[in-house]
Amino acid sequence: ADKIRVAIAGYGNLGRGVEAALAQNPDMQLVGVFSRREPSSVALLDGKVPVYAMADIEQYQNDVDVMILCGGSKADLPEHGPYLAQFFNTVDSFDTHAKVNEYHAALDEPARKAGKLALMSVGWDPGLFSLNRLFGETILPQGETYTFWGKGLSQGHSDAVRRVEGVKKGVQYTLPSQDAIARVRNGEQPELTTREKHVRECFIVLEDGADEDTVRNSIVTMPDYFEPFDTTVNFIDEATFAAEHSAMPHGGFVIRSGDTGTQSKQSIEYSLALGSNPEFTASVLVAYTRAVHKMAQAGETGARSVFDVAPGLLSPKTPAQLRKDLL
């Protein structure tokens, strides 16, 4: 069968991850990368396809089955999504929760008009975690849903740590509070604030002559960022920092804790431990790209979310193969 022709719009961490993920899926083929930067300045992981100027993207309407949008949620996708839905079937990882319905409406109209399909907010959260929240609250209507994030690198808090005097290099990870998770798993259905759900952990390389206690104190007392949380500060050398703290890990848990008819306690738990947040998110985008292609071929148009995609469509296997292998 012909391969699904896929292109990438925006080439940052996620774009690189999509390139790598496509290489693991032989039924799909990367045909090009589009960037707002000067194409010759964009170095691909594996330079086998051309980089084109985003300004010329309309010219490639007939060469691409699905466009994967890899711009940032804050400033890029609100513009790229509705614009590109006029020309391509699209998949994106829009994650600004407060604006999901606004964004859906902005995609839906141009996509319908053009007879294209636009799948929004694909990834792990939103994305796989959203599906698991849906399973949880639908299957156990009497109960509570908990989402914990981490261990994950937090960009904003890492920047804040690096601004502390005496800090040469620093990163901050957010971790789920083990105590809070234990209470949820125990079926207590506690009411937890964001503060109670997470703890913060910093890894710091000091400037020459800087004092550990002074730096630690400046960090843990920083208002808003660290003061409200349980924060630990670890001091390490530069070699350890380079070896152990250069990746972008993330992950977390979705737990539904409920009870059924006879008061029996029931618990559903889904967890992710990700060595690289962007590479994993990209792998989810690529699986959903296959679904978008099948749905578009079947004549579906307009905006969709992960809730609208049947799981079997994610797989390269036929429905019969899936029943035989996985049912």
Ligand code: NDP
């Ligand atoms: P990046 O900042 O790495 O990339 C965003 C855009 O910035 C790129 O598309 C690229 O566009 C531009 N860019 C990248 N590198 C450079 C550079 N060196 N110079 C100039 N411009 C550059 O963001 P990520 O790829 O890490 O993340 C993208 C989005 O993915 C996030 O905003 C987040 O919303 C979403 N996300 C969603 C998740 C989910 O679970 N749903 C999980 C993780 C992320 P161009 O090529 O046009 O210049």
